[in-house]
Amino acid sequence: PETGCLSIIVLGASGDLAKKKTFPALFHLYCQGFLPPDEVHIFGYARTKISDDELRNRIRGYLVSNRSASPSEDASKFLQLIKYVSGSYDAAEGFQLLDKEIAKHEISKNSQEGSCRRLFYLALPPSVYPSVCRMIRKYCMNKSDLGGWTRIVVEKPFGKDLDSAEQLSSQIGELFDEPQIYRIDHYLGKELVQNLLVLRFANRFFLPLWNRDNIDNVQIVFREDFGTEGRGGYFDEYGIIRDIIQNHLLQVLCLVAMEKPVSLKPEHIRDEKVKVLRSVLPIKDEEAVLGQYEGYRDDPTVPDHSNTPTFATVILRIHNERWEGVPFILKAGKALNSRKAEIRVQFKEVPGDIFKCQKQGRNEFVIRLQPSEAIYMKLTVKQPGLEMSTVQSELDLSYRQRYQNVIIPEAYERLILDTIRGDQQHFVRRDELKAAWQIFTPLLHRIDNGEMKSIPYKPGSRGPAEADELSAKAGYVQTHGY
Numbered sequence: 001p002e003t004g005c006l007s008i009i010v011l012g013a014s015g016d017l018a019k020k021k022t023f024p025a026l027f028h029l030y031c032q033g034f035l036p037p038d039e040v041h042i043f044g045y046a047r048t049k050i051s052d053d054e055l056r057n058r059i060r061g062y063l064v065s066n067r068s069a070s071p072s073e074d075a076s077k078f079l080q081l082i083k084y085v086s087g088s089y090d091a092a093e094g095f096q097l098l099d100k101e102i103a104k105h106e107i108s109k110n111s112q113e114g115s116c117r118r119l120f121y122l123a124l125p126p127s128v129y130p131s132v133c134r135m136i137r138k139y140c141m142n143k144s145d146l147g148g149w150t151r152i153v154v155e156k157p158f159g160k161d162l163d164s165a166e167q168l169s170s171q172i173g174e175l176f177d178e179p180q181i182y183r184i185d186h187y188l189g190k191e192l193v194q195n196l197l198v199l200r201f202a203n204r205f206f207l208p209l210w211n212r213d214n215i216d217n218v219q220i221v222f223r224e225d226f227g228t229e230g231r232g233g234y235f236d237e238y239g240i241i242r243d244i245i246q247n248h249l250l251q252v253l254c255l256v257a258m259e260k261p262v263s264l265k266p267e268h269i270r271d272e273k274v275k276v277l278r279s280v281l282p283i284k285d286e287e288a289v290l291g292q293y294e295g296y297r298d299d300p301t302v303p304d305h306s307n308t309p310t311f312a313t314v315i316l317r318i319h320n321e322r323w324e325g326v327p328f329i330l331k332a333g334k335a336l337n338s339r340k341a342e343i344r345v346q347f348k349e350v351p352g353d354i355f356k357c358q359k360q361g362r363n364e365f366v367i368r369l370q371p372s373e374a375i376y377m378k379l380t381v382k383q384p385g386l387e388m389s390t391v392q393s394e395l396d397l398s399y400r401q402r403y404q405n406v407i408i409p410e411a412y413e414r415l416i417l418d419t420i421r422g423d424q425q426h427f428v429r430r431d432e433l434k435a436a437w438q439i440f441t442p443l444l445h446r447i448d449n450g451e452m453k454s455i456p457y458k459p460g461s462r463g464p465a466e467a468d469e470l471s472a473k474a475g476y477v478q479t480h481g482y
């Protein structure tokens with residue numbers, strides 16, 4: 001690993017994302033020794049005029065970690081690494097001051113042989129990305145003769161449609177090279193999303209089966225059992241497709257559907273993901289169902305006549321040799337009956353079935369991303385006993401049972417460590433982002449123009465019945481207990 005001083009600058013330090021995700025992830029890393037105090041300094045930057053201690057007090061309550069034997073002592077030590085600088089997002093003054101503070105730290109901490117590393121984490125709304133990037137480029141780049149780097153981390157939403165995303169990409173692209181830009185999609189930091197490559201390409205079982213000859217359909221599902229409370233303003237501008245499907249679920253789709261990469265090099269993996277995205281056919285109106293939960297518009301920040309979907313089922317079709325004819329059913333919803341994210345690969349029926357067992361359900365391979373990570377296969381076995389009858393059972397790899405003493409890292413913790421190490425495998429490349437927007441932009445424009453309506457559904461339900469009908473029409477057979 002690289003040594004020398006590392007400055008981590010969290011812009012938008014007093015905001016929600018920083019408090020709830022960025023600082024806690026940094027704290028997990030600190031507890032595990034990845035942020036050695038003799039090398040690392042953390043800077044919070046935001047407009048609010050507060051002192052170092054005020055920022056520390058705001059964050060303290062969020063610093064809980066099961067990676068530490070004495071979390072509260074560690075939290076106090078960690079907080080001492082944080083310094084706060086206040087300034088605006090588009091004026092030189094604040095950034096000049098920030099640069100001065102970083103340089104002070106670099107001079108005090110840097111050993112002769114070390115390099116200077118500057119990691120800027122933009123926990124900010126995308127409207128200020130261009131100006132913040134300009135300011136960083138102008139005033140805050142690493143200038144050390146000893147080498148090192150400057151990297152920036154950006155969060156979604158990267159734009160609202162193809163044009164705005166491309167515009168944003170060009171603005172940032174003029175200031176930073178692609179290897180310096182880390183576009184976070186936190187689903188790529190989840191344990192079982194990272195496991196997809198291994199499952200698919202390190203197991204003989206799956207190699208011959210993973211195609212249109214054997215697979216009937218694939219469902220990628222995200223459900224939340226709470227609404228948009230407190231985020232209505234943001235959400236109403238974006239909706240569930242931009243919030244979840246175009247990024248998180250589509251990234252999962254890429255990993256399920258892509259061809260084997262030449263190697264595990266990040267560029268090889270991302271090349272294959274882009275190919276899948278480019279093979280997706282335009283979405284048909286009749287293959288999308290939108291919903292909005294009743295009560296969503298009661299939020300004072302949501303307009304009374306909002307048509308923004310809080311639920312969507314969309315069928316994607318991949319036009320290539322492996323997947324022609326296999327629907328990928330992407331489904332996401334807020335205020336549903338449970339909180340769950342999973343991938344269900346449903347196999348075709350056994351030809352010439354002599355057991356008449358098809359009614360009990362198909363073979364299914366399920367990867368549950370959360371909660372309670374698990375991988376299981378539904379298969380038909382003989383019902384134990386004297387009779388020759390069949391029953392559907394499971395081969396079950398439940399992480400909680402199998403890996404009892406292993407702590408599964410948080411997505412942000414893993415991804416921030418990757419940014420420090422310079423590994424871009426689990427980040428979205430510019431061409432990938434473009435291809436993802438290309439798929440959804442026409443549909444999003446039709447929704448924005450009011451050409452497609454959201455169907456009301458009851459909070460705590462499965463979403464609109466029309467969505468289940470669409471999945472069934474696409475070939476999905478609902479199995480027992482789901």
Ligand code: BG6
Nearest residue numbers: 186187224243244248341370411
């Ligand atoms: C975020 C969305 O990206 O992901 C939220 O903006 C959503 O609306 C969240 O709640 C879900 O993340 P996770 O990791 O809890 O599934």
